[in-house]
Amino acid sequence: MQTDKEQKKEFRRRVLLYVVSVIVVIVITVIFFFLMIGYRVNPKDGIVQQGGLVQLFSFPSGARVTIGSAELERSTNTKITINPGTYAVQMNKEGFIPWRKDFSVRSGQVIWLNSARLIPKQLQTDTVLTLDGVDDSITSQGSKVMVLLPDKAKPVISVVQLNDDKEVKVKSVNLDGPNFATEGSVQYKLLKLSSDSRRIIMSRTLGKARQVLLVDISDPNQSIILGANENKSYPSEAIFDPRSNGNLIVRYKDGSVYLFDKDRKRLSPKILEKISSMNVNQNILTYVTNVSDGSISTGGYNLDDKINMIFETHRTKQRMLVSLGKYYSDYFLVTTIGNQISIKKTDNLSPASKKISWSTVFDKKLYENVIDTGFQDENQIAYFTQTGFMSSYDLESLSFSNTKLVANTSVARNILWLDKHHFSDDTNGTLRQYEYDGTNQADLAQVSRGQSAGYSTSGKYLYSLSEDKGGRTILQRTKMTLD
Template sequence: MSKRFIFTILTLLVIGVAAAVAIFLAKGYTFNPKEGRVVGTGIITVTSVPDAASVYIDGHLTTATDATISSLVPKEYTVKVIKEGFIPWEKTVKVNEGLVTDLKVTLFPAIPTIYPLTFNSVKNPVLSPDGGKLVFIVPSGKKPGVWVWTFIDNRPIAFARGGQPHQIAANGSINYNEAALRWSPDSKQVLASIGDNNYLLQDEQLNTEPRDITPTLTNTNKTWEDELKQRDWAKLLTIQDVAKRQEASSAAIVRWSPDETKLLFRKDQLSAKEKDPKAILGGFKVFDLETESKYDIPDARTQTWLPDSRHIVLVEDGKISIVEFDGTNQAVIYAGNFEDNFAFAWPDSSRLVVISSFPTPTASEPNLYGINLK
């Protein structure tokens, strides 16, 4: 047997082995020195808003977003995403063989920007059920009464070209300054209750002769409650697991995420002590319909969804936090003066709105202020 023939055979063997190794690597296999064998690997994809953030895997700078990190041995990894000027994000994730772990990261500003949205004093703001309108009372100024802000293209109408918030009821023979406001389930009407009198206001016009529905208030409330129950039941039917559906349907408090893929709920009714507006409420959980997973949510005075359906806004004593729907990465967004446990988010999740005032001669009255989230 000639040397040339042997060399050819060895060359073919080397090429074959190299090709096999390349194929195994391409399929996500790697050699695990701890186990002394070839094992399958997994992948982590990381996207962030904003992008171009540094990604650390187990403390090692690995890449920048948006990125795909492949050939990872199946195990738990600590992933940290950092960008200057933003609150760091960190989570322990499990990588499984042959699967992709998709991480969608939202980074919030480390230093909040707060700015006024109104200037004539504001009371009792209430967000509509569809999240697209805000009704509030202007108690003083040139046009006191009830006003509505409508959101257009994910912006309040006042920020759209030529748009302004509009008045739907003016103080006069009826003084709305102490009115309790409530939206109808379809977000088209506002109920203003003043003492024993109850007025139904249309949200798109100035109600010069508001309709007093006090004689039919009980029926109106029942109709609205029935409509809300029907909507909630239709959503509950989307839960395939019967046991989980029963658990959700028996919950005392249920708040669906805007995209209706998750629900924030609490099993028990509020106690007498918890009905105090300053009380801290616990026992809230999130059920993810897509993964059928359940998560505990931190205690707070109020827990409401951010419109992106991936985060929950927590209002506590003197501060506002945002936490991911799985209860991780709680970040304090704002700490300072704000009133009435009131905080709601723009429809595009770009900012929060609070009621606040400042101890100066020109800013002592409560007004709406925006807090940037991007």
């Protein structure tokens, strides 16, 4: 039988064991928690610090990954936590050109290296369709179709399905109904393709008159013509309303802007005036307008709340462009004046605010005047197209890149985006693909200059246009995988 002294000793032992067990559990839990959020011991200096999470993707997947001199055990698609710093990454897959990029990672940061589109070492390009000629063509990143205009004087288009089938499906759409009847010289042009690939915005020029056509590919009889407004001014620009694939935002030559409802087939009351250029992202229509005192202002119109906001006012005679994008919780305003670019941000774009407070993120003077600007990759990348150059700014890595295009040209023309990470240029008659920051360039096919190109929905093929020796137009596709 235990004495009181022995019982107290046993009680203290149990309490001590319990306390030690609790402490051990807490310590293990804390260590596990910090490991889960990326804390590691830096082998260089022995300091415990939080690493960054790097997500690694490639198309096609299954590429071996080397970061620095260390090859990862797992192939793409994969992820790894590494210490803060600057690294060189390389992805390798048999039969493909190695993909390389330098990147930096900060403590607690999540980096997405998801722009790796591996290029086969041996490219195979096959003809899938031969046409007498093509005057114009259009597609868009992520599109299911490519639209061809064989003759700019005739209201006939061909719609090509961008699929992986052995036989490519082509649909001919004739805009020859009574509403489309015309007399005299006419010229058609393809302008934009809706995100669901069902509708096209075209222009039709009859002498000095310019009309906008909203073409329904599946039912051409539902196509609509937009002519002059109440001031007898013709439309100069039309873009799709992002809230609906069929409704439009239309800017007329007199600077007035309207919303167009495809179901009601009518324009809204005028929402803006004196507008020289416009851009839309999500539900905000950004614009540049000439103010009465000779200055130029930028602003945004909230399409949902129907409220107008003035962003900035500048005094300049140079061409000005503006674009707005939301990245995470912040709004980023891109403004270009000639060759001067600026990126500013705000966390409050409330229409109730009398004055929006912007903070500068980046300023730079480029080599050439900017001819186009906007956002890519869910608004992470701001881009600036110039004659012979492409510049970009990554809002995540806070890095700027300036790429001189291979083609030596003085022609000002917009760049064709093949997907959210890659653009192309074909000025030399060769379709060269670039990543948004100018890295991993590759020549993919001989093409007709100024025509469209696009990836199939799976990414297996790249469709483009070329010419045969007889001068006929060839629709071709280049195989981008090895299976």
